[in-house]
Amino acid sequence: MNRLHVSGLCASLLLLSGCPTGSTSNSQSSQFNDGLNAKIQANIHEGESSAKVVAAAFQDGVRVNLIAADVFEATTATKGVLLKSVNVHTGDYIGTLPIDDKGQPVTITIQHKPIEAREDRWYPIDILNVDPGPGELVGRFATVSFPTELDLLGPSNNTIYMDRDDNINITWNPSGSEDDMRLSAAITCSNSSAELSYGLSYSISDDDNTGLYTIAMNKLVYNDSITALALEFVEHITRIFLAATIEVLTFGLIEEIDLTSSTIDIETANCDINLTLIREREGSLDDEFDGGKAIGSTSASTTILYRPNGI
């Protein structure tokens, strides 16, 4: 029980505040150096002509809330968007940036925008404005470019698996580049009386550029809570843009109480699994940052079904 408690707490902290995953193989693993860090990702999902841009800054490991009209702005050569807070004071910022040319880079800069940042307010914001001026983070920037678009070949949508030992062959057209690959899964299991959602993430080694990754269903649908807590949960910045992309707002949000008190018999529950394959390319951060990551990525999704009791 103690282990469950500690693990559950760690999972919650990981997912809610972005604490380290503990996985050093993870290309997005948190790097909480002392000083100012940033985690920034821009992702183009298959079939879309815009990028979801997610950003967070950390000071000595603590997420920084940008206030007083300091904002993240994502721009291409022709378009720009201010990132909005996922919720007030979460320190996570997200926006949708139209992309005219997927070969062009995106720059994410911390700007001071005293009027634009208040545009949702009801009164004349250009007349009534208490502006303390730009904060010390203003001017920091990162640049990312997008890897080749992902062409996810299989499995096809709504493929059904009935055994936890089944292997899932995930195939795609390899790009021939050295971009990193990642598989994220948003899993919702339910029976007649309850539902449980969580998210998992795996780094994929594709050094041979085969375009094939095989994963067993039991790596996605676990059979007890201890196993679940040992799995690598979705890193927070990935979770945010996946949540926005596939519209699963509770993506990855798993609590101890969910695991220990769930009425779901995971052995018999039906699960819908959204698999999102992500091709990631590391970008560059301004030298003023002491650490962190900037990533450009492309992604594609498919949904598979786990039906242990048959169709």
Added chain:
Amino acid sequence: MYLKRRSSTLPLTLLLTALLTGLSHQAAATEFYLQGSLALSQPDGGSDSDLELTTSPRIIAGLAFTPNVSAEVGFYYLYTEQDSEKEDVVSQYLVSITSKDILLGLKGQFNINNRIAFYGRGGMLLWNTELELEENFWDIIPGGKVSDDDSGVGYYLSGGIIIHFTERLYMDAYLSHHQRNDIFKDDSNYPIDVTETLGGVGLGFSF
């Protein structure tokens, strides 16, 4: 971005036309009256303004040219603020509105008997409206207050009932609508309208 809005002046025009027509066909001794009232007002500054229900005083002086038609001038005072402090990722903020308005218009009334009359009144609302913003940044950095005001012409429409206690003293109960359009339209890309729906009760005295 904002949408430029224009108020419809048709109801006001019709009312004034009817009252002036009535006035031109009547000739009688003039009568002066004075009345004061308090109204419960629900102001609205547009979506998400969430302004507080407030109590607002009004004074009107009138000159009755006929038993049914009067010309009036009045003063109306409004103070309201957001019903709670709001916050977003920028700051915590509270906006208040103070408006000092002159009313210029006509009143036409229909006498049920020598004690009770129904009336309608309308006219120009010469508004001087001030907005004040108090903005704070969670005490991380200093906040402050700023304010600015604007003037313009809107309109008011009202209907009510008069009940005489004596020949000269009467009670007035009414419903009104006040419209102030495009406040700060010359100085801001984000002008607002401030409207009010209000109901009030007051006392009047005829001299």
